[in-house]
Amino acid sequence: MIVLFIGKSAAGKDRFSKEKVRDGYIPIVSYTTRPIRNGEIDGVDYNFVTNEEFEQLISEGKIMEYRSYETCVDHKKDIWYYGSPRVDLSIGDYVGVVTVSGVWSYIKEYGAKNLEVIYLKADDDIREGRARNRGSFDEAEWNRRLKEDDKDFSPDKIYELTKSLWYFTEKWNNKNLTNT
Numbered sequence: 001m002i003v004l005f006i007g008k009s010a011a012g013k014d015r016f017s018k019e020k021v022r023d024g025y026i027p028i029v030s031y032t033t034r035p036i037r038n039g040e041i042d043g044v045d046y047n048f049v050t051n052e053e054f055e056q057l058i059s060e061g062k063i064m065e066y067r068s069y070e071t072c073v074d075h076k077k078d079i080w081y082y083g084s085p086r087v088d089l090s091i092g093d094y095v096g097v098v099t100v101s102g103v104w105s106y107i108k109e110y111g112a113k114n115l116e117v118i119y120l121k122a123d124d125d126i127r128e129g130r131a132r133n134r135g136s137f138d139e140a141e142w143n144r145r146l147k148e149d150d151k152d153f154s155p156d157k158i159y160e161l162t163k164s165l166w167y168f169t170e171k172w173n174n175k176n177l178t179n180t
Contacts (some may be wrong), residue, residue, distance in 0.1 A: 002028070002110060004103055007120035008149035009142075010127040010134075012173040013097040014045070016120060020095035026121045028087060028096030031057060034080035036069075040137050047085075054081050056126070062086060065098070065105030069148070073138045089114060099136050100152050100161055107164060116167035119158065 003020055005013040031047045033054050042048045047056070057063045064164045066083030084102060087094050089110065098106065103117055122130075123177070131137055162168045 001093045001116060002089070002106060002114055003093070003118065004106060005095070005097045005118050006100055007122055008122070008127060008153055008172075009145040010130040011120040011122045012130075013120055016118070016173070017095050018096050025093050025095040026070060026091065026137075028084060028094050029065060030096065030098075031066075031085065032080060034082075046082075051081070054083065055081070057085075064109050066127045067099060067100050069144075071144065075140075100157050103161060103165075111143045112165050115165060117161070117165055117169070119170045121166070121170060122147065122171045122173045129131045132175070 003025060005017050007013050017027065027044075029045075029047055031049050031054060032052050033049060034046075036042065036046075036048050040046065040048075054063075054066075058066065063083035064086045066081060069096055070081050073082055084096060084098060084105070086109070098172050099120050103115070112136055128142065131142055171176065
């Protein structure tokens with residue numbers, strides 16, 4: 001079984017994923033080319049790689065699904081890539097954090113019966129407070145994320161996803177402002 005958390009930025013996906021790891025689930029540690037934040041640990045929070053390393057992982061078939069985001073942090077434009085590694089379901093149960101489009105890739109790769117998707121929701125003001133508490137908050141990047149979140153988590157997209165899954169749960173997470 002693979003448990004996947006989805007939700008808008010700062011909804012608490014990482015926090016809930018870490019709880020599952022404490023319960024014995026194997027973490028799916030995504031790859032990213034974005035800069036590491038204060039307090040993050042390479043290989044634990046993400047596998048931080050260069051663009052060239054990311055492209056190599058794709059060409060070797062080690063990344064199952066990936067996406068890119070055009071960013072502008074500190075007035076510097078960049079493209080950040082995120083990708084999920086392939087996992088071996090015979091080893092045990094996994095937990096990860098993905099986007100709605102990422103769930104579709106997991107359905108294709110592992111089958112809907114092997115997935116449990118938990119959609120975490122939180123009020124916008126709560127999410128912004130969490131994002132600010134992470135440090136290195138950038139207003140332009142946050143506004144970009146809000147626009148992307150509105151598109152990615154439109155009711156139509158969520159409805160279509162729920163029709164294809166066996167296990168889907170919505171959960172509100174408006175507590176613990178500092179724990180995302």
